[in-house]
Amino acid sequence: MLKNLRTYLAELEEKHPEAVLRIRKPLKVAYEITALQRKLDSLNRYPVIIVDRPILDNGEESPFPVVTNLTASRELCAEMLELDPRRVAIEYGSRAAKRVEPVRVGEKEAPVKEIKERGEEVDLLKFPILTHNYMDPGPYIGTGFVTTYDPDTGIDNTALQRIWVKSPRRTGYWPAIVTHNMRNLEKWWGRGEAMPVAVWIGHHPAGLSGAQSRLGYPESHYPAMGGLLGEAVRLVPTETFGDNILVPADAEIVIEGYVPKDVFEAEGPFGEYPGYIGPQRPSQVIEVVCVTYRRDAIYHGLGVGLADHLVLLGNFPLEARIYNIVKSVVPELLNVFVPISGRRNHAYLQVKKTRPGIGKEAIMAALPVDSRVKHIFVVDEDVDLFNEGDILWSVAYRSQWDKDLVVVKGASVFPLDPSVPAPGDVGTRGGIDATCPPPIEPGLPRYYLMTNKSPDEVAASINLEDYVDKKQIHRFPTSY
Amino acid sequence: MPDVEKIGTPKEVWIRCPQCNQIFYIHRLFYEPKYNQLKLHCPFCHTEFEKEKASRIWGA
Numbered sequence: 032m033l034k035n036l037r038t039y040l041a042e043l044e045e046k047h048p049e050a051v052l053r054i055r056k057p058l059k060v061a062y063e064i065t066a067l068q069r070k071l072d073s074l075n076r077y078p079v080i081i082v083d084r085p086i087l088d089n090g091e092e093s094p095f096p097v098v099t100n101l102t103a104s105r106e107l108c109a110e111m112l113e114l115d116p117r118r119v120a121i122e123y124g125s126r127a128a129k130r131v132e133p134v135r136v137g138e139k140e141a142p143v144k145e146i147k148e149r150g151e152e153v154d155l156l157k158f159p160i161l162t163h164n165y166m167d168p169g170p171y172i173g174t175g176f177v178t179t180y181d182p183d184t185g186i187d188n189t190a191l192q193r194i195w196v197k198s199p200r201r202t203g204y205w206p207a208i209v210t211h212n213m214r215n216l217e218k219w220w221g222r223g224e225a226m227p228v229a230v231w232i233g234h235h236p237a238g239l240s241g242a243q244s245r246l247g248y249p250e251s252h253y254p255a256m257g258g259l260l261g262e263a264v265r266l267v268p269t270e271t272f273g274d275n276i277l278v279p280a281d282a283e284i285v286i287e288g289y290v291p292k293d294v295f296e297a298e299g300p301f302g303e304y305p306g307y308i309g310p311q312r313p314s315q316v317i318e319v320v321c322v323t324y325r326r327d328a329i330y331h332g333l334g335v336g337l338a339d340h341l342v343l344l345g346n347f348p349l350e351a352r353i354y355n356i357v358k359s360v361v362p363e364l365l366n367v368f369v370p371i372s373g374r375r376n377h378a379y380l381q382v383k384k385t386r387p388g389i390g391k392e393a394i395m396a397a398l399p400v401d402s403r404v405k406h407i408f409v410v411d412e413d414v415d416l417f418n419e420g421d422i423l424w425s426v427a428y429r430s431q432w433d434k435d436l437v438v439v440k441g442a443s444v445f446p447l448d449p450s451v452p453a454p455g456d457v458g459t460r461g462g463i464d465a466t467c468p469p470p471i472e473p474g475l476p477r478y479y480l481m482t483n484k485s486p487d488e489v490a491a492s493i494n495l496e497d498y499v500d501k502k503q504i505h506r507f508p509t510s511y
Numbered sequence: 512m513p514d515v516e517k518i519g520t521p522k523e524v525w526i527r528c529p530q531c532n533q534i535f536y537i538h539r540l541f542y543e544p545k546y547n548q549l550k551l552h553c554p555f556c557h558t559e560f561e562k563e564k565a566s567r568i569w570g571a
Contacts, residue, residue, distance in 0.1 A: 169554075295549055300536065
């Protein structure tokens, strides 16, 4: 079955109508859509949000609806990929390792070519691009998958990178220094040429996950995208670059342009995935020459700095990478969870403690996996890895700061961490081993106090429903 | 340049816009020779100005 953004939305509305929030009242693209999303985030609620009547900065109603929060719910994202949400670390890797070669289609079979605009016809500001946070300088495309190619080999690379729409045909563009698109840029500029670039927006979220895969260089992301989609990605040549840059035929919008050599302008400030507003910085620009789109395009906006930004597009692949690498050296590893709360800086690892030292070995194996993972927490198999209260309880009573910390100074870090001092490329990372000591001998209980619990037969015999009306429960007071 | 408790030398420099007087922050990269001449862009009123024209600068 052909999969794209709209087939996913249709499937979602049919299977999980309760998971879709359709807003029929007008909402401004400047701040209001993200404000609504943020309020739901704060309640730990993550419906897919469809805004039928987005209002542009010029006060006009856009003919293109906005969909956002597409990749926020762990349950929905896991279901979409046919994964158990509590076993993503274990199951995602094998899905992500699959490769399905893309297929090339003609223009007539490419919905993204329904409308083509070139030169002065191009006006990016007609799309309902969101302005997210209060210090953002303007609308940012948060779900732009930027495709460039290596001029030496012709091999394409795709990455989710932020794009500030400054004017109808000019955008800011910040390829972070460690990225493969930056490597391509350096090659193009080294030749004295502007870098060709295509930015595509809107596709099935499984495909988006594949497009975010961490690959070698140079390596196309389209086969990985197909692997996660479960079918070949249909590709079509761009108007400006032809076969040099192919883009998904089933995308909603494609923007084509050049990154001119040695041109830098102020970019940002911009609220990013850590939940903090990154500073204004000198950055590259894109001069847009062409845009193609579906006649009834749906604009996919990202909840920048919210769960939408983290769960599918960051946490799932990170859990899988940490699991696969750590498991190869610590076979006692059971599971990995990267929580929304840590915004990619925290990872929780669960181990079966059969010998001393496993906790610290797991930390030492996990830290090099990704420079964004700053704090590792290792817990035992009896701890609910997905309950952060249990994680903190383990830290409270199963660790001693002088014995159980691993601290690595001078490690590479991601520059968006505000706590990292200048110049911002190295900082301190580490972990805490919050596990019990292993049993003194095999077959004995672990060397630790038993946690409080009711006797098993009593716990089994007391049914809450026999004493409490279920409808009353949500009205009882809570605590924290 | 001054140190700040916990983070040492800050990466960011605070700027007051000469036009609207609101404050925002910029990366220290703007002081490197390669980028020193670039104009800043006030995210609030969209004025572009050289950093020397800022009504106030903290942390430079």
